[in-house]
Amino acid sequence: MTNISGFLVAIALAAALALFYLTQSSHVAATGYEIDGLQAILARERAQQQQLTWEIGEARSPSQIEDRARKELRLVPLAPGAVRFAPSSINSTN
Secondary structure, rough: HHHHHHHHHHHHHHHHHHHHHHHHHHHHHHHHHHHHHHHHHHHHHHHHHHHHHHHHHEEEEEEEHHHHHHHHOOOOOOOOOOOOOOOOOOOOOO
């Protein structure tokens, strides 16, 4: 009887170890899939960041600003003598 109960305990212990191994390996696999998904999201966000950085640089270029001012805002350059500055009130002693 002792021999059979020892054998059943060994089988139960082996089953518990197998179940523990399966749960751990499933958890590792699920974590790996989650990491892969997060890396894909990170790559997509970095690509979007690069695109936005390029668009910001393009929008800040003087030619783009001038085109927008002319087309969208209907601004035109001033005539060369259109702006007059007030004379300086500080006397220079040089």
